[in-house]
Amino acid sequence: MSQATAITHVDNDQVRVTEWRFEAGAATGAHRHDYDYVVVPLGAGLLKAIAAAGETLAELAPGKAYFRKAGVEHDVLNAGNEPFAFVEIELKDRPG
Template sequence: MCSNAPEGTALPTVFIDNPRTRVTEWRFKKRGDATGWHTHQYDYVVVPLFDGFLDIDLPDGTRTRAELKTGIPYFRETGVEHNVLNGNDFECAFIEVEFLTADPKGF
């Protein structure tokens, strides 16, 4: 799309994947490692496992920088489209929790 970063070089590890919730660790070994372009199909929460920065490529061609703090989560709604890149000179990771159903009983 509009990124010069390698596509899909971040390493996802799925820890939980059931009808209600998916929990994935995203690990970026080096600066510029990226998730690859994707659109979130579910509401989600991200919990950073580091203090530092992620660079976010957006569909309009802009790049923003997000500062993250270890253990301080943030929430996003369905429909977010982006490519997330490691903006640090060190390995970093975060946990992504996706809510696969709107209601705990699946209705």
């Protein structure tokens, strides 16, 4: 299985913005989200999330964003036959 490619565009005290690119079959590797986050797909694709509770499949549509709370633990992979990409926006704790 190949590794998804991550490009960090912004990383400051408030947010981290990362572009993730997945070839067919590529995965992020198991990880935990320490912050609430928003994912914005850049194109269509079939995303598989593998977590302790099981596996889920989600159809990605360009621009159709979704939000998740901190604490999610999973591996994410491209379950389709074509590459796809999305932008992940992590909402870091704000001071005060």
